[in-house]
Amino acid sequence: MIPSDCPLVVVGATGAVGREALAILEVRGHRADRIRAVASARSAGSTIPYAGSTIPVTEAGPASFVDCKVALFCATSDIARTLAPAARAAGCAVVDNSSAFRAEPNVPLVVPEVNGAEVAAAASPAIIANPNCSTILLLVALEPIRKRFGIERIVVSTYQAVSGAGAAAITELKTQATDMLAGREPRTNVFAEPCAFNVFSHNSAMDEATGLNGEEKKMISETRRIWHDANVEVSPTCVRVPVVRAHSESVTMTLVTPASEAEVRQSFEGAQGVFLIDDRKANKFPTPLHASGTDIVFVGRLRADPGSKRDAQGRTRNHCLFLSGDQLRKGAALNAIQIADLLFAK
Ligand SMILES: NC(=O)c1ccc[n+]([C@@H]2O[C@H](COP(=O)([O-])OP(=O)(O)OC[C@H]3O[C@@H](n4cnc5c(N)ncnc54)[C@H](OP(=O)(O)O)[C@@H]3O)[C@@H](O)[C@H]2O)c1
Incomplete structure (x- = not known):
């Protein structure tokens, strides 16, 4: 399980999937001060309610991943392709919800109940693709x-x-x-x-x-x-x-x-x-x-x-x-x- 003090980034935190990711982390008791919420420039300066407080939203960029261990990408394929390399260069594992990497042979495409064992074979820092929802x-x-x-x-x-x-x-x-x-x-x-x-x-x-x-x-x-x-x-x-x-x-x-x-x-x-x-x-x-x-x-x-x-x-x-x-x-x-x-x- 992700430790509750693990520094992580939610890319696309203001969207439908990003907000759901934050809701799940909140219920799990993930520390608010260990979550970086990033989105487009349009949302920079806004806040997202979290565990009785708020998390500030900043504009996503290569600096978003510094000192973070995991990045949950909940934005478009273009953003994933642009920013995932920066995340990995900063030593941050990437789990991507878009279709950007789903067909790449060296990127595991994982449903934990089905082929969760493939996560162990991923390169480090890992990049793992989340399959299509249906x-x-x-x-x-x-x-x-x-x-x-x-x-x-x-x-x-x-x-x-x-x-x-x-x-x-x-x-x-x-x-x-x-x-x-x-x-x-x-x-x-x-x-x-x-x-x-x-x-x-x-x-x-x-x-x-x-x-x-x-x-x-x-x-x-x-x-x-x-x-x-x-x-x-x-x-x-x-x-x-x-x-x-x-x-x-x-x-x-x-x-x-x-x-x-x-x-x-x-x-x-x-x-x-x-x-x-x-x-x-x-x-x-x-x-x-x-x-x-x-x-x-x-x-x-x-x-x-x-x-x-x-x-x-x-x-x-x-x-x-x-x-x-x-x-x-x-x-x-x-x-x-x-x-x-x-x-x-x-
Ligand atoms: N919705 C689903 O059921 C579902 C299921 C499986 C996979 N997915 C995939 O998950 C991803 C997110 O989907 P969604 O439904 O959550 O979409 P969404 O509600 O439209 O949210 C998109 C998010 O991306 C952010 N974004 C847009 N431009 C950006 C930029 N230049 N830099 C950084 N962030 C930017 C948006 O920020 P702003 O608010 O600032 O614009 C928003 O937070 C997509 O790749 C989608 O295909 C979605």
Whole structure:
């Protein structure tokens, strides 16, 4: 675990992920005087409430990392590429939430519940990439099943909260909802489409040749990289829904070894970071509202795929589930802090 007196920097401390990182550190009792909060020049001079006091925000630059041991990067890829070398030159380990280093072969891409052991192999001072939020939630939910039966194909549809696009998107959803309820035209800024009372294809860039958007490409490439399985087939469809925070995903998977529904269910017993909410009688299953603000990926709607044949023992290779998890926490800030914890264990 990161010692509570470890000097650390949060880059992008004023954003949706940066604020969540500070909230987690606060609950853990990390000393305020050991945290440097940095952001753009726009935020320099402001303060962030922390543990009954405030932390001043300064402008990010190479000097931000002097005498610090860990830098949690919660800003854009450009900023990560510009400032991560300065952080490492100052002897500061980097955990980056952006996509800047995710494809670099010498940078581990880590979900602690899945491939946390890779942190130990990182160069020193380390640079570790936090995977894409939808991929983290998916792989935490699937790990108990993968460990026991293997997985060779995933078909996944996401229901992604607007806060995945940053703090400004939360404001956009609230403002649009207010305007539309008052009969006013919604104004768009972060998203091209109105996000209130609407569902639309993920806002990342669409590749005209493949028909895949950027989020879908990340889910494919990052799953393969984290699992070290270039052959796993991943078929994602990523969309935004009018939810403030916590992503949900509907998943159908093909196992390597056939399993009964009961065997798949059993694989979740004692699993790390996952909790089953699967009450068919009460029609109670994971929701993003329930997952918001929590550290757990909630899984439910576990069922053998009704469209596939079963053997005499009721086993099939095709199974379905639904998940909800807080992408600002487990999909970003919490996963990054857990990676930093592993660096200290190392
Ligand atoms: N949101 C999610 O659910 C999520 C999940 C996984 C990964 N991520 C990734 O995490 C990163 C942060 O996302 P976010 O949602 O927190 O975005 P955000 O709410 O828009 O926050 C962006 C942060 O970056 C800071 N920043 C902007 N320009 C800067 C500069 N020149 N120098 C230093 N800091 C600067 C901003 O500071 P100002 O306030 O001063 O502008 C703000 O603190 C992104 O790479 C994103 O892709 C996000």
